[in-house]
Amino acid sequence: MLAFLLLSLLTPRAECTVLSEDLDKASIAYMNAQEKVRLGQAKEGLAELRALSRSAPWFGQTQWAIAKAEHARGNFVWAYMAYKRYTYAPAHPDDRTETKAKLKELEKKEPAFAAYADAEQAALRKDWPKTLELVQLAIDRKAKFPLAYRLLGVALAATGKDDASVDAYTRYIELDPDAPERVELEEFFADYKAAK
Amino acid sequence: MTRALFVLACVLVAFAAEARADEIEGEVLLILPKLKRKGPQPSSQPASSQPASTQVVYLPATLPIYTQAPPPEEVRLRDRGFHIGLKAQGFAQSGPLRGGPGGALEIGYRFPMIGRRLGLMLEPSFTGLWGSDSARASIGWWLAIPLGLTYHEPAGPGLFRISAAASLDLVSSDTTLADGPVHDQFLTVGAAAGIGYVIAAGPGGLILELRYRLLAYVVAGTQNVGHGGTFSLGYSFFL
Numbered sequence: 083m084l085a086f087l088l089l090s091l092l093t094p095r096a097e098c099t100v101l102s103e104d105l106d107k108a109s110i111a112y113m114n115a116q117e118k119v120r121l122g123q124a125k126e127g128l129a130e131l132r133a134l135s136r137s138a139p140w141f142g143q144t145q146w147a148i149a150k151a152e153h154a155r156g157n158f159v160w161a162y163m164a165y166k167r168y169t170y171a172p173a174h175p176d177d178r179t180e181t182k183a184k185l186k187e188l189e190k191k192e193p194a195f196a197a198y199a200d201a202e203q204a205a206l207r208k209d210w211p212k213t214l215e216l217v218q219l220a221i222d223r224k225a226k227f228p229l230a231y232r233l234l235g236v237a238l239a240a241t242g243k244d245d246a247s248v249d250a251y252t253r254y255i256e257l258d259p260d261a262p263e264r265v266e267l268e269e270f271f272a273d274y275k276a277a278k
Numbered sequence: 279m280t281r282a283l284f285v286l287a288c289v290l291v292a293f294a295a296e297a298r299a300d301e302i303e304g305e306v307l308l309i310l311p312k313l314k315r316k317g318p319q320p321s322s323q324p325a326s327s328q329p330a331s332t333q334v335v336y337l338p339a340t341l342p343i344y345t346q347a348p349p350p351e352e353v354r355l356r357d358r359g360f361h362i363g364l365k366a367q368g369f370a371q372s373g374p375l376r377g378g379p380g381g382a383l384e385i386g387y388r389f390p391m392i393g394r395r396l397g398l399m400l401e402p403s404f405t406g407l408w409g410s411d412s413a414r415a416s417i418g419w420w421l422a423i424p425l426g427l428t429y430h431e432p433a434g435p436g437l438f439r440i441s442a443a444a445s446l447d448l449v450s451s452d453t454t455l456a457d458g459p460v461h462d463q464f465l466t467v468g469a470a471a472g473i474g475y476v477i478a479a480g481p482g483g484l485i486l487e488l489r490y491r492l493l494a495y496v497v498a499g500t501q502n503v504g505h506g507g508t509f510s511l512g513y514s515f516f517l
Contacts, residue, residue: 122392170305206302236309244311251310263308270310277313 108138112147119151127151132260139262142171146181153184162188162195163229167262194224201233213237228258248274359394361386363485363514369405371506375416375451380405382510384485386428397428399441405508407451418451422491424470436477439487443470447493468493472508482515 111134118127128151135144149164165185169178189196201216214237220230231254238247251267261267363384370377382403388394400423407418426443445468453460474487489508 169303202306203302205306206304232308233306236306239309239311247309247311266308267310273313274311 104138105141108134108141111138112141112143116147119147124151124155135262136260142168145171146177149181149184153188158188158192158195159224159227162192163258166229192224194220194227194230197223198227198230198233201230201237205233205236208240210237210240214241226257228254228261231257232261232263359388359390360517361388361482361514362517363482363512365403365485365487365510365512367403367405367508367510367512369407369420369491369506369508371504375407375418375420375449376409377506378406378408380420380508382512384512384514386514388428388430395430397430398426399428399443400425401443407449414453414455416451416453418449420450421448422446422468422470424468426470430476433475436475436483439474439476441470441472441474441487441489444468445470445491449493464496466493467495470508476514479513482513485510485512485514487512 111130115127115130115134118124118130120127128148131144131148131151134141135148138144145164145168149161149168152158152164153161162185165181165188169181169185185195185199189199197216197220201213201220204210204212204216213233217230217233217237220227221234224230231250235247235250235254238244238250248271252271255261255264255267361384363386365382365384367380367382368377369380380403382401384399384401386397386399388397402421402423405420405422407416407420409416422445424443424445426441426445428439428441430437430439432438447466447468448463449466450463451461453462468491470489470491472487472489474485474489476483476485487508487510489510490505491508492505
């Protein structure tokens with residue numbers, strides 16, 4: 083029996099395929115954060131997931147985990163945004179289908195999300211007047227909806243309303259300090275201010 | 279009229295479904311206002327020209343992450359429900375039967391609620407006993423079957439654990455007195471409470487535990503009740 087125990091202790095663990103050191107670190111950070119969420123330490127776990135989304139924006143699963151946790155907590159704006167961001171990442175087809183279903187569910191629940199979804203479709207068709215109309219409707223329905231300000235910034239920039247676009251992007255960053263485009267936008271704000 | 283309305287509704291539903299199918303997929307990329315000065319202008323970039331650091335990794339979210347990297351030890355420890363452990367232990371108490379070495383088999387299950395902190399434990403143990411003083415020499419054995427609850431709290435790389443159990447104990451002893459040998463056997467109901475630590479090692483975890491044991495109430499037999507302490511070291515397999 084003792085020999086068996088010693089053998090068990092000395093047996094090396096199964097080697098796992100690690101794609102890269104960064105992925106390894108991100109995976110562990112993701113797992114730990116997920117575990118905290120699962121153990122009921124949602125606030126702490128979400129803070130770690132957000133930190134991970136900043137340090138490893140290429141790790142698409144973070145958005146999925148944020149979406150799930152925020153959805154469970156009833157923070158639908160943040161859940162919707164994270165589901166959206168997850169759909170922008172190339173994902174497994176099953177996950178994509180589930181994410182889309184979640185987005186539809188939230189769009190049914192909250193008219194601001196439905197308006198945003200329509201505005202996004204209009205923007206993808208480059209129908210900027212329609213985009214502006216619909217995204218403004220989304221903001222009227224939910225004033226603290228960061229993604230709507232991002233789309234508003236895009237539409238305003240596309241229609242040449244530069245100052246208003248910068249204001250919208252500024253509001254976007256204020257409302258979502260963890261936005262993936264934050265660094266890019268802040269650099270732009272500095273250039274824009276210098277150019278004025 | 280009703281049928282006409284039904285047909286109209288079906289047509290509208292089909293139309294709506296068709297409209298949904300026309301949805302465009304993709305992300306609306308940032309468009310930044312043009313800077314009114316010379317020099318390179320920061321602007322939105324198509325996804326294909328994003329720097330490598332912002333590329334997204336193709337991983338399904340439902341794929342267990344430990345296929346890429348092993349989860350941390352503490353997470354591995356916490357995730358397991360069933361465990362079976364073997365322990366070597368030493369027992370000591372005051373009285374003629376002072377104690378001795380023993381072994382225990384622990385079968386435990388941690389419930390999935392509250393993060394698998396609370397669990398059920400059954401730990402049959404067998405301990406040898408001996409002792410002597412000027413008047414007598416005793417030798418015997420003690421079979422204990424405690425059934426109780428455990429609570430595990432993550433602490434450092436492992437789990438701190440507290441256990442409390444009610445125990446059914448059978449003790450048998452042979453005592454040599456000046457006027458001859460006396461055999462005694464008694465059954466008691468007792469209690470046990472312990473603190474311990476579990477740390478991941480190999481396919482399971484190492485367990486260290488200190489336990490206070492009380493033989494509180496004699497059900498059958500003539501021996502006195504008593505109390506003592508157990509130190510145990512063991513290994514638990516997670517199933």
